[in-house]
Amino acid sequence: MMDSIYPWFNDAWIAIHGNEKLPHALIFRGKEGIGKYNFAIKFAKSYLCQKPLSNYLPCESCSSCKWFPDSHPDFKLVAPIENEDDEPSKRKTVRKKNILINQIRELSEYLELSAHQEKGRRVVLIEPADSLNQAASNALLKILEEPPENTLFILVTSQAQKLIATIRSRCQLLDLRSPSLDEARSFLVDQKIAYEDSLLSYTGGSPFNAIKELENQTEREIITQLLSQGHNIDITKVNYSMLTQGLDWTLNMIQKWIFDLLLSFHAQQNYYFKNEEKRIHSLAKQINLDALLLYTNELNELKKIASHPVNQELQLQNIFIKYKQIFETL
Structure with missing residues (x-):
C-alpha cells in the first residue's frame, strides 16, 4: 500500500x-x-x-x-x-x-x-x-x-x-x-524499477501496467516479430507459446498494433509501439483500409469471448490468418 x-x-x-x-x-x-x-x-x-x-x-x-x-x-x-x-x-x-x-x-x-x-x-x-x-x-x-x-x-x-x-x-x-509521462517515469525511478520508455508507451503511460509487463517481454517480442512480417507472416509459427498470458492479453497486444497501423496509415505517429515506428510505417503502405477496419471489428467481437474455455490455439491461428489477409487484399 x-x-x-x-x-x-x-x-x-x-x-x-x-x-x-x-x-x-x-x-x-x-x-x-x-x-x-x-x-x-x-x-x-x-x-x-x-x-x-x-x-x-x-x-x-x-x-x-x-x-x-x-x-x-x-x-x-x-x-x-x-x-x-x-x-x-x-x-x-x-x-x-x-x-x-x-x-x-x-x-x-x-x-x-x-x-x-x-x-x-x-x-x-x-x-x-x-x-x-x-x-x-x-x-x-x-x-x-x-x-x-x-x-x-x-x-x-x-x-x-x-x-x-x-x-x-x-x-x-x-x-x-x-500520470503524465514524466510523473510515470519518476514513479518507476523512485521504485528502483529498470524499464525502457517504449514499455511506458506500450502501456499507454500506466506505470503499474508497465511493471506487470516487465515479465512479459519475451512474449511481446515473439508476437511483435510475427506481426511485423505482415503479408509474409509464417502461420506455422503461431502456437501455444504465444498464449502464456492468455488469449485476452494476446488480443490486447494485437489490437494495440492494429491501432498504430491505422495511425500510421493516416500519417500520424505511433501511440503504443514507439520503437517499431519504421516497420509499422512500412506495413501501413501495404494495407487495405476496408480490410483493416473489418479486422478491427472482428478483434473487438473476439475480445468478448476471449476468456471462454475454447480452443485458444485455433482461435489464435485464425486471428493471424485474418491479419495476413489485410495485406493480401490489395
Whole structure:
C-alpha cells in the first residue's frame, strides 16, 4: 500500500476531502494501471481513521489503522472470485471473473450488523465494479436505493460505462487522472524499477501496467516479430507459446498494433509501439483500409469471448490468418 498519495492524485485527494458531507456512494473512475485501487484503499483507511492527519492521511497508529484492511470490522472489500484453470501446461487460460450475486447477498447480511467503532462509519469497497454481473448489479442497486446509515460505498472502475445506469445515477463520480509521462517515469525511478520508455508507451503511460509487463517481454517480442512480417507472416509459427498470458492479453497486444497501423496509415505517429515506428510505417503502405477496419471489428467481437474455455490455439491461428489477409487484399 502506498505511504502517501501519488502525485497525479493530489488534486483528487484534496477535492474529495473538500466535501463537507460525502454522498453515500462514490465512483472512482480512471484508466487501468494508474493506482486507483491503492487510492481507494488509502481513502477508506483515512475515512475510518480515529485521528487523521492535517493532510487527511491516516495516522497509522490508531486501532483502526492497525486493523486495516484485513482485520477491520467496519471495512468490506468486494472483489471478483479468482477462477483460473489448474492445467499444468505453460499456457494460461483465465476465465472471465465476475462479482456474483451471492457476494452481494453476503454484503447485505454484513450491513445488517452494527458498526464496531464509535463513529459508526463503515466502508464498502467494490473493485473492479464493472465486474458485477447483472444479478449482482440488481442486488447492489437495491442496497443503494436504501443505503445503511453511515456507510460509504466506493466503486472503483476503469469502465464506468459497464455499470448499469441506475447504479451510476446513485453515485457521485470522481475522475482520477492518469500520470503524465514524466510523473510515470519518476514513479518507476523512485521504485528502483529498470524499464525502457517504449514499455511506458506500450502501456499507454500506466506505470503499474508497465511493471506487470516487465515479465512479459519475451512474449511481446515473439508476437511483435510475427506481426511485423505482415503479408509474409509464417502461420506455422503461431502456437501455444504465444498464449502464456492468455488469449485476452494476446488480443490486447494485437489490437494495440492494429491501432498504430491505422495511425500510421493516416500519417500520424505511433501511440503504443514507439520503437517499431519504421516497420509499422512500412506495413501501413501495404494495407487495405476496408480490410483493416473489418479486422478491427472482428478483434473487438473476439475480445468478448476471449476468456471462454475454447480452443485458444485455433482461435489464435485464425486471428493471424485474418491479419495476413489485410495485406493480401490489395
